Amino acid sequence: MRILVIAPSWIGDLVMSQCLYMELKKIHPEAEIDVMAPKWCLDVLRRMPEVTDAILMPLGHGVFNLRERYRLGKELRTKHYDMAYILPNSFKSALIPFFAGIKYRRGWLGESRYFILSDYRKNKKDFPKLIARYTSLAHTNNEVKNEQDLKEIPTPKLKTIKPDAETAYSKFSINVNSPVLGICPGAEFGPTKKWPPEYYASIAEKYLSSDSHREVWIFGSNKDIKTAEELKENIPDNLHDRVHILAGLTTIEEAIDLLALCQFVICNDSGLMHVSAAVGVRVIAIFGSTSTLYTPPTTSNALLIESDEPCHPCFKKQCRYGTTACLKNLRSEMVWEKICNKWEDIK
Known part of the structure; x- marks a missing residue:
């Protein structure tokens, strides 16, 4: 056939x-x-x-x-x-x-x-x-x-290839053998899916501060470079050497392989959220204007953080009230606490 x-x-x-x-x-x-x-x-x-x-x-x-x-x-x-x-x-x-x-x-x-x-x-x-x-x-x-x-809904699973350590270091200055938090702060859909960069920065700071061997890799397309730079600027200077902006630098296949190496990936409801789920890593997914009932990450190893605003979900690209409260009220402290309660090894 x-x-x-x-x-x-x-x-x-x-x-x-x-x-x-x-x-x-x-x-x-x-x-x-x-x-x-x-x-x-x-x-x-x-x-x-x-x-x-x-x-x-x-x-x-x-x-x-x-x-x-x-x-x-x-x-x-x-x-x-x-x-x-x-x-x-x-x-x-x-x-x-x-x-x-x-x-x-x-x-x-x-x-x-x-x-x-x-x-x-x-x-x-x-x-x-x-x-x-x-x-x-x-x-x-x-x-x-x-x-x-449906007796069973199959779980998407993308093939991955482990990157060569020397090549990854020379090309991206990253250590593929380090414990890594992947961050995907972009969303092609629009701003109502994008958790504030400073909130991501707070999570990154907490992750890096507890272990000197850890790294943070920030993924995305060319459109996400500005967001990635803003995110890094909100992280204390003494941690910058372990924060690597990969947005705009990788091909999609390189991103697939590098995401597969992450300990955890924290992201918006986005394409890279689904890629992360499909390579089998632990996913922390932030849902602002969209719903976990429609497009959740296709993995059981995920923490879904969803807005409880009265207007949620609206599925709009722009906030009708101009506040994006559905994202801003998901405070980074609350998210970090939920992550630590689910996975103790992230502390």
Whole structure:
């Protein structure tokens, strides 16, 4: 069986989509699963053993371009796919499998794409978690009617490669054999997901102060460099030599491998939160405007810190009150106490 998947464009959603590929492999062990995704997602897909081929989606997020979608679909006809799974909810995301002549095209209903899907689900309320929605697509509507019908939701697991110690030191000035706290202070979604940098700095200071061998690595993209620098500035100067800004310096594959070496990772509800969970480290996840009921990290070894503000969750990119109280009222002292109560070896 040959399967095509149109993947989501966000790194976090992409990591969670691995549960679908894992479920499909359980049902069809010999299946070849090709996944079409944007350029920034391809290296993550290459760390998923279930994926046969990662195919570039050349169109940017939000770009319609009907002619190019028709060309891509026509190009894929030669691969003779038996089934297509369309994970984004948009109308345009379903066009390429349609133009590719794939007879069975399954996905969640969205943007009135009734005729363009041959098989669809529309009962999202019965599948609160996104990973359950993805996993359910491996089954027919009659087989799985709600989240409880899923016997098990697979846990995403990315392949990792331990970095060479000498290379890591020469490239990033880090010691891969040190106990490390990873910090991921960014969030592509927007400011309502970003815990204040000074709060992260307080956690980092406490972590570093209790053991002179410890290091802090700050991860992120080019967009997170300013936040990372602000975070470091809020840490006492005498600890700066053990705080390393990796934001904007690593590839996504390097970030995957380095996150896997961390003792703990503290992060916002973000793509790197899901990457951290998928490499098996202990995760402390901060949820401000979003909810742990929808996109929690896919690991049992996590501490979820969630706002209890009356307006939570709003799922908005900008705070309607201009306060982001959902994040600011999650004080660093409270978070540190919760971390220490869960994992004594962090003290």
